[in-house]
Structures are given as C-alpha cells and as structure tokens.
Amino acid sequence: MENFELHGNISNGNSFVETMKSGRFLFSFVMSYTETCEVPGITFAGADMNSIQFTPPADAEYLHYGYCKTIDKIPMTPDGKPTPGLLTKTALESSSIPHLTINAGSKVLPQLPFIETGLQFGKNISVYDAMTDSQVSHAVDYGRIVGRSLASLTDCLVIGESIPGGTTTALAVLRGLGFDAKVSSSIPNNPVKLKNQIVDSALKRIDSDHPYSIVSKVGDPMIPFVAGMLSSAADVSKVMLAGGTQMMAVLAFASKIGFNEQNTVIGTTSYITNDQNANFTNLVEQIADIPAISVNPNLESSKYSGLNAFSEGFAKEGVGAGGTIISSMIKTGNDSTKYLDLVEKEYHRLFTLL
Numbered sequence: 404m405e406n407f408e409l410h411g412n413i414s415n416g417n418s419f420v421e422t423m424k425s426g427r428f429l430f431s432f433v434m435s436y437t438e439t440c441e442v443p444g445i446t447f448a449g450a451d452m453n454s455i456q457f458t459p460p461a462d463a464e465y466l467h468y469g470y471c472k473t474i475d476k477i478p479m480t481p482d483g484k485p486t487p488g489l490l491t492k493t494a495l496e497s498s499s500i501p502h503l504t505i506n507a508g509s510k511v512l513p514q515l516p517f518i519e520t521g522l523q524f525g526k527n528i529s530v531y532d533a534m535t536d537s538q539v540s541h542a543v544d545y546g547r548i549v550g551r552s553l554a555s556l557t558d559c560l561v562i563g564e565s566i567p568g569g570t571t572t573a574l575a576v577l578r579g580l581g582f583d584a585k586v587s588s589s590i591p592n593n594p595v596k597l598k599n600q601i602v603d604s605a606l607k608r609i610d611s612d613h614p615y616s617i618v619s620k621v622g623d624p625m626i627p628f629v630a631g632m633l634s635s636a637a638d639v640s641k642v643m644l645a646g647g648t649q650m651m652a653v654l655a656f657a658s659k660i661g662f663n664e665q666n667t668v669i670g671t672t673s674y675i676t677n678d679q680n681a682n683f684t685n686l687v688e689q690i691a692d693i694p695a696i697s698v699n700p701n702l703e704s705s706k707y708s709g710l711n712a713f714s715e716g717f718a719k720e721g722v723g724a725g726g727t728i729i730s731s732m733i734k735t736g737n738d739s740t741k742y743l744d745l746v747e748k749e750y751h752r753l754f755t756l757l
Contacts, residue, residue, distance in 0.1 A: 406732055406739050408673065408697045410684040412664075416694030419641065419668050420733055426558035428730045430495060430502035430645075430723060431549075431632070432466060433564045434459035434509035434517075435625035437525035437533065440568025442601060444594055454478075459565040460513035462488040462722050463504040466495070469752075472514040477753060484712045485753065487721035490700060490728060491563065493746045498731035500561075505549060507542065508624035520545045525623035528575055528605040532620050539619045539627045543660065546631020554636035561670075561730050562632060563645040563723015566625045573652035575602040575621035579609055580655045582689055585682045595680065614659035622656075625649065630657040637663035644668070645726020647675035647683060647719065655690050664693050670726030673699040674719035698729050700746070701739035707750050 409416040439445065440455050458478045461471040465488050471477055478486040495502055504517040508524040522542055525533040534542075554560045566572075577584035585595075605621040618627055629644070630653050636642045644650040650669055669687060676683050676697040687695045703714035713719065728742065737745075 406698055407729065408676065410676065410695040410697070411687045412692050412694045415665065416668065416696055419694060423559055423641065423733050428500045428559050428561055428734060429553060429557035430500055430561045430563065430727055430730070431505055431553055432463060432502055432723060433505045433507050433562065433625055433629055434463055434513070435507045435524070435564060435566040435623060436510040437566060437568050437572050437623040438527040439525070439529065439571050439601065441527060442529060442597070444597055445568050445571055445601070455567045456510040458486070458567050459509045460511045462486055462565045463513040463517065464515055466492050466502060467515050473511060480717065484709055484717050485750070487713065487718045487724040489749060489753065490713070490724040490746060491722045493742070493749045494727040494731035497737065497742070497745050498734045500727065500730060500734065507628040518549060520549070520628065522624045522628060525572065528572060528621050529601040532608065533572065533622050534619045534624065536615050536619045538624070539615045542624050542627035543631035546628040547635040550632030550634070550636035551639055554639035554642070557640055559641040559643055559730070560636045561643045561645050561723060561726050562629055563726060564625050564629065564649055565722050566623060566649060569623060569625065569649040571598050571601055572621065572623040573626070573649045574598055575605050576618055576626055576652040577655050577686070578602060579606055579617040579621050580614065580659065582655055582686060584651070584686055585680060614656060618656055622652070626652050626656055629653045630660060633657045633667065634660055634662045637666040641666045641668070643670045643726045643730065645670050645723035646721070647671045647725070648681065651683065651686050651690070658690050664691050667691070668694045668696055670696045670729040672720050672725035672728070673697045674713060674716070675725065678719065696729050698725055698732065699739060700728055701743045702746070705743060705747060707747060710746060710750055
C-alpha cells in the first residue's frame with residue numbers, strides 16, 4: 404500500500420486493494436482513433452504525423468509479441484522516448500495478468516486476434532462533428548455487450564486505451580458535460596492554448612444538452628464504447644479504468660448513462676495526479692463517489708533517460724500503464740523498486756533489439 408496514493412472515496416479504495424489481493428485481473432486494451440490528432444502540435448504519440456495512426460495497433464502488437472508488426476519499431480516520440488506500453492507490458496508479464504485487444508475505431512488494424520466492434524474512427528472536432536448520434540448509441544450498446552462478457556470472466560476488469568489526440572477530445576467532452584476540466588498531455592509543455600482553441604470551436608457546435616449529442620459533436624469513439632463497457636461490467640465484477648484524462652471523460656459520460664460506483668475505481672500514475680496543468684483528483688470528486696488510486700513507478704530513479712522521461716512529463720500515462728502497474732503490485736506484492744528493476748530489463752531488451 405505504501406506504493407499507492409488514494410484519492411476520492413478512500414475507504415472504497417482500501418477495500419478494493421484488500422479484496423483484489425486474492426482476486427483475478429483481466430486487462431482489456433481498447434484501440435481507437437480521432438482525426439483531431441492530425442492537428443499539428445497536438446500530440447507526440449508517434450514519431451511523425453504519418454506514424455500516429457499506427458500507434459494504437461503497434462501498442463497492441465507490442466503487448467502481445469514484444470515487438471511490432473505494422474511498424475518496424477515500438478511506438479515512440481520523435482526523439483525516441485518509448486510508448487507507455489513498455490510499462491504496461493512489464494506489469495502484465497510480471498504478474499501473469501491476461502489481456503486482450505478490442506478495436507473501437509482504430510484507423511489501422513493490428514496483426515493479431517482482436518475483438519472487432521465495427522466502429523468508425525472519430526473526425527477532427529475542430530472542423531467536424533466527431534460522430535453521429537447513432538454511432539454514439541452503437542458504441543455504448545457494443546461496449547455494454549463486450550463489458551458484460553469480459554467481466555463475467557474475472558474479478559476485476561481493467562480497461563486501458565490508446566487513442567492519439569485523445570486528451571483534446573476528452574477535454575471537450577468534460578467541458579461539454581459541464582465539468583471545469585484542465586487536462587494532461589503527452590508532452591511536458593502541454594499545448595494548452597491549441598487544445599483550448601480546438602475545444603472552444605468544437606463546443607460552439609453543441610446544440611443539445613443530451614449526453615449522446617454532446618459526445619457525438621466533440622468526442623471520440625473510445626469514450627462512449629468504454630463507458631458502455633463500464634456500465635455493464637460494474638454490475639458483474641469490479642472495474643478499474645486504467646488511465647488519466649481520457650478515462651476521466653469516460654467516467655463523466657458514464658455518470659450520465661449510469662454505472663455501479665461501488666464496483667468502480669480509476670487507476671493511474673502519480674505523473675497524472677501530480678500534473679500541475681491538470682485537476683485530475685478534483686475532477687474525480689466532481690464526477691463520482693469512487694476511489695482514484697495512483698502509483699509512482701519510481702522511474703525518476705532509473706539509469707535510463709528514456710524511462711526518466713515519464714517522470715519528467717513525457718507521456719505520463721497511456722496504454723493502461725498506471726492501472727496495470729497497480730494491478731500487478733496488488734497481485735504480486737512487488738513494490739516500485741522491484742517493478743523498476745523489471746522495467747529496466749525490458750527497456751534494455753528493447754533497445755538492444757533496435
């Protein structure tokens with residue numbers, strides 16, 4: 404427990420940790436895409452503009468194979484900082500937590516078995532509506548089907564995502580639903596001005612206070628799909644939303660369509676909860692009476708600059724990193740020192756291969 408910080412409903416957070424020490428985890432990784440990420444300067448989730456669309460499927464392949472098939476190397480920033488999937492893979496493998504991939508609107512498909520939803524990717528919200536109302540409705544319905552099925556297989560369904568540009572659509576959804584949100588970014592110098600410009604222009608198109616309509620105008624396919632997963636899964640098992648800003652938007656939308664708060668937690672890294680540009684823990688308390696659990700993976704102590712970078716504000720979170728690290732530590736009893744040792748071994752393996 405000394406590795407975790409609890410926020411929000413702390414008693415439920417303590418209960419979750421104690422209960423899950425003897426429970427089973429299942430990680431579901433949701434790939435998606437919003438063309439909002441193609442706005443120059445909005446994200447670092449890829450080596451260049453052309454490669455951003457390959458980030459979600461490449462993350463999925465790396466988690467399964469330890470290398471990628473759709474691109475030559477694992478996803479990384481233009482200056483070579485690795486995907487947070489590195490943190491997730493280490494967490495899953497060190498604790499033998501099973502996982503599977505779901506496609507909820509990725510522009511590129513991975514070369515591996517996955518659950519296909521048939522959802523379309525989201526449009527650029529600075530110019531267009533992200534989706535139609537019926538697409539949002541389908542996303543919620545499909546999420547409910549998948550969420551209930553997966554939750555029946557485990558004691559805790561952990562849900563992570565990869566959607567480049569997703570912090571911008573998440574900010575738009577949070578504000579559209581009436582929450583005073585400030586959000587994190589994949590880069591230390593958060594492009595707040597650019598994000599706000601995009602969000603402000605998108606919010607002007609909102610012509611209804613119905614949650615489905617708001618998400619269709621300014622969101623992305625991942626948000627209604629994962630909210631649907633949460634709404635059904637939390638009736639069957641415990642659910643951990645593994646992520647930062649994007650999962651906050653999921654939580655906000657789910658609060659409008661209904662979910663079981665008693666069975667729900669959100670898990671992330673301390674790099675999100677300590678982000679001065681965001682108001683993560685305050686938002687959790689605004690939205691729902693659930694625990695937020697954060698973990699410090701101790702990456703600032705690493706001998707590798709590529710791992711130090713996470714603690715310095717690059718990526719911070721993604722691919723379910725925080726939630727899977729928390730799940731791994733609960734299951735194995737490993738602390739952050741042991742986890743860091745395992746991450747460094749995987750980092751060394753990766754960059755020896757490159």
